[in-house]
Amino acid sequence: MLRPCAPPVGGLAALGNAALAPARAQVERPLGARKRSYGWRRVRYRGLLRNGAHLPLLCATMNLRRAERLRA
Numbered sequence: 001m002l003r004p005c006a007p008p009v010g011g012l013a014a015l016g017n018a019a020l021a022p023a024r025a026q027v028e029r030p031l032g033a034r035k036r037s038y039g040w041r042r043v044r045y046r047g048l049l050r051n052g053a054h055l056p057l058l059c060a061t062m063n064l065r066r067a068e069r070l071r072a
Contacts, residue, residue: 030062033062034058034062038058038061038062040058
């Protein structure tokens with residue numbers, strides 16, 4: 001069953017969202033890359049401790065691959 005969507009935002013809330021949109025775009029892009037390319041849609045392990053340890057490794061991998069692309 002589909003959930004009803006929220007009513008459209010207007011007034012000051014719309015202005016606030018428009019002001020935050022550039023910052024959100026910068027944050028969402030790497031998160032989307034993690035989900036798309038590194039399988040972060042679902043977690044690999046059970047429990048916060050193991051997944052919390054896996055996240056820095058994932059970020060380090062992304063940084064190394066990005067550094068490799070920037071050097072070329």
